Structures are given as C-alpha cells and as structure tokens.
Amino acid sequence: MEVLRLKELMNQKGISREELANKVGVSMTTISNINSEKNLPTINLLLQLAEALDVDIREMFVATKNSVVLQSEVNQVKELLEKSLKILENK
Template identity: 40%
Template sequence: MQILRLREILKEKNMTGKKLAELVNVTEASITNLTKGDSLPRKELLLSIAKTLDVDVRDLFIPTKKKLSEKIFVQREDGTYKNIGEIIVDDPDNV
C-alpha cells in the first residue's frame, strides 16, 4: 500500500532516486522500494529524507483526510478585492 509521496516529491525537486540514495546513505534499491510502496522507512531515514528534500516530514505522506480551502480577500480603498492567501480546513464530511 502506497503511503509516501516520495516519487512525486522527487519529481518536484528534480532529483533522482539514485541521487537521494547517495545523499541519505542508502542503496538505490532502498529508495526504489520506498517509492513503489514495497517498504517503509525507519524513522531516522524518514527524517533524513525530509531534511535532504527540504520538506516537512508530514509532506512525505499521502494525506488521509481531505482538506478544503477558502480564499481570503481584502477590500481595497477603490472597492476592488485582492486575494491575500487561503486558509485550509479539514473537510467535516470526510470519513
């Protein structure tokens, strides 16, 4: 069962599994097994991967809850609105 987003994050970071393996001092096969969902990393390796990829360790996992986002706007003096960000909340209907 796939619970890590490692393949997706590697693509986003334009990094190969081979390079990540070198940087975290494991075999390329170990990274391949993680990206395919065939194995799970030890916590030390998980933290090392997160640090190496410059992501929060939580970002390595596929979310188990849906998130809803609401855009936040402020009204300017001229009456127009400017998007200043968004707020993310848990989906109350998600089971």
C-alpha cells in the first residue's frame, strides 16, 4: 500500500502532474518523486497539495469516506509524519 494517495487523488480529480505542480509551485519531477515515494513532501507542501486537490488532508493518506481505516494505515501515516517532523527539526 502506498503511504500517500496522491496519484489516486490526481486521477479522481482529473489533474495532471503539470497542473498540480503549477498550482503548488514545484516541478513535475517533485510530483513524480512524491508519487513514486522517492521523496516525502514537507508538511507545508502536503497542505498545499491537499488544498490544490480540494481534499481534507486526511484524504491524502487514507480514504475517509465510506471506508474503514486499518491500524496499519494509521501506523504508516504516523511514520510519515514523524519523518517529516524530524526533517523539519534538523533544518
């Protein structure tokens, strides 16, 4: 399972990598690297992506409508946020 649902949400919203990259002010490579989990977005970029896709930030991690959230999904989100916070603390 992917940690972020960025690619899935982009498909649902009909938004291309180029369009999303332009909306949040990053390169298409950055969006591709996030989609392939080569890079993790910062908290600020994550918030911008959610806003650009017009979704609640929780939707970036797990589908919250008409679904059950598994503990493993919660743990993956927790790990991602902890990594992001460590990156921010080291700056």
